[in-house]
Amino acid sequence: MDKNFLTGVTSIGSAGAEQYRTLMKEAVDVAANWLVGEKMFDGIPIAMLRAELNTLDFLPEQGVGDLQALHEANTYFLKHALQVHHPLCSAHLHCPTTIASQLAEVLINVSNQSMDSWDQSPSATLFEEYIITQLRKQIGYPVGDAGVFTSGGTQSNFMGLLLAREHAKRHFSHYQQSELVVICSEQAHFSVQQSMLLLGFNDSATIAIACDDGGRIIVDKLASTLQELKTLGKKAFAIIATAGTTDTGAIDDINAIATLANQYQVWLHIDAAWGGILLFSQKYRDRLLGIELADSISLDFHKQFLQTISCGAFVLKDAANYELIRRHDDYLNPIEDELEGVPNLVAKSIQTTRRFDALKLWMSFRSLGAKNYAEMVDYSIDLAQQVATYIDSSSTFELVNSTQIASVLFRIKSEVLMGKDSTLVHRFIAQLLFEQGNANLGITRRDGKTTLKLTLLNPYTKIIHVKALLAMIERLVSQY
Numbered sequence: 173m174d175k176n177f178l179t180g181v182t183s184i185g186s187a188g189a190e191q192y193r194t195l196m197k198e199a200v201d202v203a204a205n206w207l208v209g210e211k212m213f214d215g216i217p218i219a220m221l222r223a224e225l226n227t228l229d230f231l232p233e234q235g236v237g238d239l240q241a242l243h244e245a246n247t248y249f250l251k252h253a254l255q256v257h258h259p260l261c262s263a264h265l266h267c268p269t270t271i272a273s274q275l276a277e278v279l280i281n282v283s284n285q286s287m288d289s290w291d292q293s294p295s296a297t298l299f300e301e302y303i304i305t306q307l308r309k310q311i312g313y314p315v316g317d318a319g320v321f322t323s324g325g326t327q328s329n330f331m332g333l334l335l336a337r338e339h340a341k342r343h344f345s346h347y348q349q350s351e352l353v354v355i356c357s358e359q360a361h362f363s364v365q366q367s368m369l370l371l372g373f374n375d376s377a378t379i380a381i382a383c384d385d386g387g388r389i390i391v392d393k394l395a396s397t398l399q400e401l402k403t404l405g406k407k408a409f410a411i412i413a414t415a416g417t418t419d420t421g422a423i424d425d426i427n428a429i430a431t432l433a434n435q436y437q438v439w440l441h442i443d444a445a446w447g448g449i450l451l452f453s454q455k456y457r458d459r460l461l462g463i464e465l466a467d468s469i470s471l472d473f474h475k476q477f478l479q480t481i482s483c484g485a486f487v488l489k490d491a492a493n494y495e496l497i498r499r500h501d502d503y504l505n506p507i508e509d510e511l512e513g514v515p516n517l518v519a520k521s522i523q524t525t526r527r528f529d530a531l532k533l534w535m536s537f538r539s540l541g542a543k544n545y546a547e548m549v550d551y552s553i554d555l556a557q558q559v560a561t562y563i564d565s566s567s568t569f570e571l572v573n574s575t576q577i578a579s580v581l582f583r584i585k586s587e588v589l590m591g592k593d594s595t596l597v598h599r600f601i602a603q604l605l606f607e608q609g610n611a612n613l614g615i616t617r618r619d620g621k622t623t624l625k626l627t628l629l630n631p632y633t634k635i636i637h638v639k640a641l642l643a644m645i646e647r648l649v650s651q652y
């Protein structure tokens with residue numbers, strides 16, 4: 173039985189193309205109109221937003237059509253969405269995006285390639301291989317293409333730990349899994365612990381080493397822990413160093429840690445989800461000296477590289493280690509393909525169906541060039557420094573961390589609070605600023621005390637924005 177579906181699915185041929193063109197232009201209009209808005213958030217209460225959603229049929233008997241669905245999405249979703257482009261949307265490592273990555277999304281989406289096998293993404297597969305090759309050069313890794321794009325730092329960290337564990341099982345097979353542990357710092361991303369859980373380890377198998385005031389792992393403690401483990405007959409199968417901790421942007425002493433990893437024959441994974449951007453800095457590249465000594469690295473492009481979500485990479489120094497997790501399936505990546513030199517990226521990933529996110533980074537680099545990228549990252553770091561100096565000299569605020577990348581932690585001085593509950597006041601202020609659509613401030617804890625955080629990834633954020641924000645906070649303190 174033949175049936176003509178009139179609408180709703182992309183199709184090949186000029187009629188399908190025209191339908192796509194017309195609707196996409198509408199979508200671009202809706203999106204651009206949204207960008208015009210100056211507020212960060214319209215402040216709609218949670219209960220009201222929930223109730224609004226329930227007013228529409230989830231699966232109407234007769235569909236409303238693409239245009240109507242688009243306008244409904246605008247009304248119910250986009251109008252209440254967080255304006256991540258706002259200069260004071262600075263709570264998290266959540267960035268505005270390069271226009272190039274937005275352009276790339278259009279191509280990624282229309283082509284709907286899947287990166288698992290060559291026959292689902294021929295040109296895209298080669299692009300991704302090529303981009304990984306280039307990223308490796310930037311890192312200082314040997315020539316090659318071992319690495320893969322991921323959903324982000326969480327997945328990349330998991331892959332690092334998975335490979336490290338398999339490596340230990342192969343090369344240190346006299347240890348039981350119960351004798352294997354991982355060492356990271358107290359400031360390591362929680363995905364390290366979570367990955368360990370996924371790999372079948374108890375929480376006690378993750379050893380978190382204390383950090384110095386700057387948030388960097390204390391290397392002496394790392395050394396003594398490694399020695400202790402040896403005496404106990406246990407084996408650290410990985411050390412996770414962080415280049416840019418999520419909270420304070422602290423960069424561990426990579427060279428010292430690499431020396432220890434080498435001495436004790438431990439896999440070194442560097443979580444450079446945030447700090448990896450410094451590979452492209454002009455002024456601060458040297459903060460990553462020694463990164464090429466790592467066995468594997470996590471990079472995240474949907475942070476300070478300003479790519480749309482998702483976009484990350486896992487990079488593996490020695491391609492031979494990929495053999496530890498390579499699996500074949502007759503229908504997807506048969507051995508014969510490999511013998512004929514047909515690349516199927518599925519063997520490098522823990523995802524099967526996978527987006528062509530690599531295109532975004534390629535287009536952004538092509539479009540902006542090295543100089544712009546370097547200037548943007550250096551600008552943010554310098555701005556953070558400037559903000560830190562300003563806060564440090566203020567009579568209302570105290571500076572909590574020394575900034576290494578682009579985050580500034582600060583809190584209201586206790587004498588300004590005049591006995592008010594510090595946690596409540598800080599939370600009140602952050603929530604009010606969010607609801608009023610003026611700013612999104614991070615709330616975290618340092619030395620057991622509630623602390624505010626600015627993560628300054630937006631190249632359009634200026635010192636005057638931050639000064640205005642601090643003045644707003646000063647006014648709010650007295651209102652509490």
Ligand SMILES: *Cc1c(COP(=O)(O)O)cnc(C)c1O
Nearest residue numbers: 324325326361416417418445446
């Ligand atoms: C953000 C971050 C992660 C997690 O990355 P996702 O992209 O959110 O999965 C891991 N490690 C560090 C240091 C991070 O800052």
